[in-house]
Amino acid sequence: MIFVSAGFDAHWSDPLTSLGISSAGFYGISKRLVELAGEHCGGKIVFVLEGGYDPGNVANGAEAVFVALAGRIAPMGSRPGRGPGSEFEANDPSPRKEPEFESRLEEVRTWHGF
Numbered sequence: 048m049i050f051v052s053a054g055f056d057a058h059w060s061d062p063l064t065s066l067g068i069s070s071a072g073f074y075g076i077s078k079r080l081v082e083l084a085g086e087h088c089g090g091k092i093v094f095v096l097e098g099g100y101d102p103g104n105v106a107n108g109a110e111a112v113f114v115a116l117a118g119r120i121a122p123m124g125s126r127p128g129r130g131p132g133s134e135f136e137a138n139d140p141s142p143r144k145e146p147e148f149e150s151r152l153e154e155v156r157t158w159h160g161f
Contacts, residue, residue, distance in 0.1 A: 048091040049084045051077075055099030055108035059141040063100050070107035071137035072145045077115035078135075079152055087161045092116075107139050 084092035
């Protein structure tokens, strides 16, 4: 089973950290973790809400995680710019390039032997 401490203080507009991730970034990370759980532990994964210092960022990040867990995008019309078959689109896009996370996930995979 994979356990994820799902904190949203890495959001680009978080008042304390400002680490550069939008809800689309949280979606990408969550989607990849869900895929890894499917590959290595029968899909068993738990996300536990951990933090974030702006209620809007926490709400957007949580939505991104739920959409990744559900294995689909948000329903058409729920947010502007989203439709069937498209990737999750942030309603809070970062003004900067989002950090790359795949290499960090590969490090974690190596540490844990999968």
